[in-house]
Amino acid sequence: MGDGDCQSSFCNPTTKKCEIKPTCTNDCTTAGNTKCLDSTTRQTCGNYDADVCSEWGSNFACQYGCSGDICSSSIPKPDLIITSLVVQYPSQPVKGQDITMAFTIKNIGTTSASSVGWKLDSGSAGVTSPTGRGFYIDVGKSATVFAKLKYTNAGTYNVKAIADYANTISEINEDNNEMIKGVTVK
Helix, strand or coil: CCHHHCCCCCECCCCCCECCCCCCCCECCCCCCEEECCCCEEEEEECCCCCCCCEEEEEEECCCCEECCEECCCCCCCCEEEEEEEEEECCCCCCCCEEEEEEEEEECCCCCEEEEEEEEECCCCCCCCCEEEEEEECCCCEEEEEEEEECCCCEEEEEEEEECCCCCCCCCCCCCCEEEEEEEEC
8 A cells, every 4th residue: 555545645654544644844855964953963854753754853962063064073173364464553664663563363163262372473583573372262253463563674574473373272274374464664
């Protein structure tokens, strides 16, 4: 006996009797599809009962967190990048004058980062390269750093902003932590 044998067009696969086809209120449309309920839990679509409605099954805890509609396959890690590096003040730097640089560190990884260290490499011997530590940056968030440099000689210098300069944070990508900007000092 099958669906075509029933006037209601539904044969219950368990009882093998003609019945009124049930209304599917929790239909997940395609068996095997997955969805993340939150950052750590996933569900899989399947037919778990005799009413022939595909329904979301039991929850599954993702060991390394949920990403998109699947469990992540690796340990969550932060990933720190520099998104901008600019001369904040003055707009035209002069030798012997304090120059305020601003740069933004963003976490594009899968977990937060704490005790984020930074360095502003002056690009010149004899010029102090300021450093700092202690930032907490959540996933998808940014922090802006303001640091001062002072050059005693005119010239063009390659100033480099570095996130996690001491390499103390295990990141997804360890090779994307820097940005360079040419700064001309009159």
